[in-house]
Amino acid sequence: MTSLRHLCMATAGIAALSATLPANAKSLETAFGTVEIDDDPTRVVTLYTNALDTALTAGVAPLGAVATRGGDGVARYLSEQAGDIEIVGTPRETNIEAVAALKPDVILASPRLPEAQYDLLSHIAPTVVPDVEPYHMDSWENEARVYGKALGRSDVIDDAIAEVNAKAETLSEHQNDSPSASLIRWMPQGALVMAPQIFSNTLLSKSGFAVDDGGTVKEGRPHSDPLSLENLSRIDNDWLFLSTLNAEGDEAYEAAKQSPAFERLDVVQRDHVVTVDGQLWTSATGPMAAKAILDDIASAMDAAQ
Structure with a gap:
């Protein structure tokens, strides 16, 4: 992994890859303010399991993702759907240069992404960090809805969440x-x-x-x-x-x-x-x-x- 100091020195070079505002853009409120994103991004990089999971649920195949905790690739339950995806870091540390090499239209990151990392990533492409508090009953749903909106697939994600809640309610009724x-x-x-x-x-x-x-x-x-x-x-x-x-x-x-x-x-x-x-x-x-x-x-x- 490249050190943060090295990455900061390389920021000027990475900034040259910064995305220009797309012609068909939408505004999305995130933890770091308003972000403008292409209505239908095709080159997607995910830096968080929920982001990868949501993208695949929405029918989007990301170019890159971080490895799952305890492994060197994506989580086993996603490996078939993710296919030969590029690994661009771990849950603790992202390889910024590897992300930049993929030339993404949008980066979907964790709500706990440090601001220093965000500053570097946002020079590469619009970076979506959900403004969601962790460890609440509906945290994962709120995160998924933000990612779904970023991908232009809100309806698909809303349907998937509704299906999950219906299944959980059925299980509860049988207790x-x-x-x-x-x-x-x-x-x-x-x-x-x-x-x-x-x-x-x-x-x-x-x-x-x-x-x-x-x-x-x-x-x-x-x-x-x-x-x-x-x-x-x-x-x-x-x-x-x-x-x-x-x-x-x-x-x-x-x-x-x-x-x-x-x-x-x-x-x-x-x-x-x-x-x-x-x-x-x-x-x-x-x-x-x-x-x-x-x-x-x-x-x-x-x-x-």
């Missing part, structure tokens, strides 16, 4: 009560309990679960500090959705299953531990991700009947 549930990401150093406000947990809530972090997640954080096996009793709920990101996490979970502390959990005894894809459940967001997560929830509920 006899509100079973408690936790979502954890298993890491070599221990289990991370995911906050109730993250994307996948909001879908669990909409599907009729009472998401419980056992008081382990500090306010404003996406997950807890690693828990010891003994402290897993704090999230010994009706259901446990358990994810891993990579082979190291898989191995750590396999080792944990041999522990008496893990085996003593009531949720383990009831066989209500559901293993899920960590890239999807703890790193993804967007309409396609929502549908895939709801499919996982539906499968778990069907298996329990």
Whole structure:
């Protein structure tokens, strides 16, 4: 990756690639002010999973994207639809020069994009940063609507969101009560309990679960500090959705299953531990991700009947 200092020195060269105002432009309100975008952009670069997910949902094939957390390509659930897409960075660091080389019409970025990065990217092409607060029930929907408008595909995205909410409501109607549930990401150093406000947990809530972090997640954080096996009793709920990101996490979970502390959990005894894809459940967001997560929830509920 190119350092930020190097990139700042290269800004003058990158600025030469700045897009001129298109003849058929629309205005979009973003976190960094009003942005003018082509009505029908064709050269799209996405720097955030929801942006890539939304673009693919809308039928747009982006030229570039960042790798998913825990991998070197896009998330597995998107790999087929994304095809041979150019990887232009990671969730933590974007390769600005790689983005510039793709000569995009528009760049779709994360709501948490630093302003210094925005300043560089906006010299390349109109850069859309949704003005959306993270970790709210409808955060992902509001982000997707901004990206849909930027792509000129609002109707498609509105329909996709409506489909997700209808499916979640159907799942909720089939719950006899509100079973408690936790979502954890298993890491070599221990289990991370995911906050109730993250994307996948909001879908669990909409599907009729009472998401419980056992008081382990500090306010404003996406997950807890690693828990010891003994402290897993704090999230010994009706259901446990358990994810891993990579082979190291898989191995750590396999080792944990041999522990008496893990085996003593009531949720383990009831066989209500559901293993899920960590890239999807703890790193993804967007309409396609929502549908895939709801499919996982539906499968778990069907298996329990």
